[in-house]
Amino acid sequence: MNQRDIQREETKKRIYDCAFKLFEEKGFANVKVQEIADAAGVSIGGLYHHYKSKEEIIDYGYHTFDEELKEDYESHEHNTPAEGIIALIRYQMDTCVRLGVSLTSITFRNQIGAENKYRYWEGRYLYQKLRENLALAGMDESLCKQATRLILRSSRGCVYDWCCKNGDFDLTNEALTETKMILHYYGINE
Numbered sequence: 606m607n608q609r610d611i612q613r614e615e616t617k618k619r620i621y622d623c624a625f626k627l628f629e630e631k632g633f634a635n636v637k638v639q640e641i642a643d644a645a646g647v648s649i650g651g652l653y654h655h656y657k658s659k660e661e662i663i664d665y666g667y668h669t670f671d672e673e674l675k676e677d678y679e680s681h682e683h684n685t686p687a688e689g690i691i692a693l694i695r696y697q698m699d700t701c702v703r704l705g706v707s708l709t710s711i712t713f714r715n716q717i718g719a720e721n722k723y724r725y726w727e728g729r730y731l732y733q734k735l736r737e738n739l740a741l742a743g744m745d746e747s748l749c750k751q752a753t754r755l756i757l758r759s760s761r762g763c764v765y766d767w768c769c770k771n772g773d774f775d776l777t778n779e780a781l782t783e784t785k786m787i788l789h790y791y792g793i794n795e
Contacts (some may be wrong), residue, residue, distance in 0.1 A: 617655045617665065620645040624662045625708055633659065633711045663715045664724070670700060671730045678734060686742035687788055687795045693734055694760055694784045698777040701764050706772040713768055732757070742793045752791055759783045 606614070623644035627636045638659060642652040656662045674696050683689035701709045716724055726732070735756055739749040763780040788794065 613655075616645075616647065616651070618669075620647065620652055620655055621662055621665050621669075624659065625666075625711075628711050629705075629707050633714070660715055663712055666712060667724050667729075673700075675730045678730075683738075685795060686738040687785075687793050689738040689741075690735060690756065690788065690793075691781060691784060691795070693731055693738075694756070694780055695777060697731065697760055698763070698780045701767070702772075702776055706768055709764060710768040713765065739791075739793070742791075744791065748791070752787065756784055756787055759787060 620641060624636070624641045627640055627644060636659065638652060639649060641659070641662070642649050645652065656665070674693070677696055678689075678692060681692060683692055704712070732753060735753045736749045739752050740746075744752060760780050760783075763776060763783060767774065767776040767779075785795070
């Protein structure tokens, strides 16, 4: 990346960080685009150069999540397919806990009916690594696809319940327990 690309990414990240701080303080619906621009120190035109809408700002977080997940996942050794799957789900849940209930809820609300289908794209790192680990465990292509969808639905369901219950249970533990149950169902053990 050249200096201009680095500056562009820094500005995009600054807008994202400022927006999420405002979303947490005021709620997503109550934040105006102008407020985000002011907080980030950019013009409205500058903000729209990077993001077309507040929803697109949220979508940036999915790309960031994927990059960070890849970095974390590839920095550890996973001795079995089950270990790899557990590591992926653990990272996903720990990220939600780190964001907190409020910001995770905002992000989740944006998923429903959003135009950007990236978050459900089968080419995402999380999806691909789940399928890769399931294949390493001996599953055929059809079963890999089914099990991947089930694991992802379960993890999203845990996050949804955690948000609805205002974080009153251990999200990571609950999601990992369910994931292990799914793996056991398919005959994949740690």
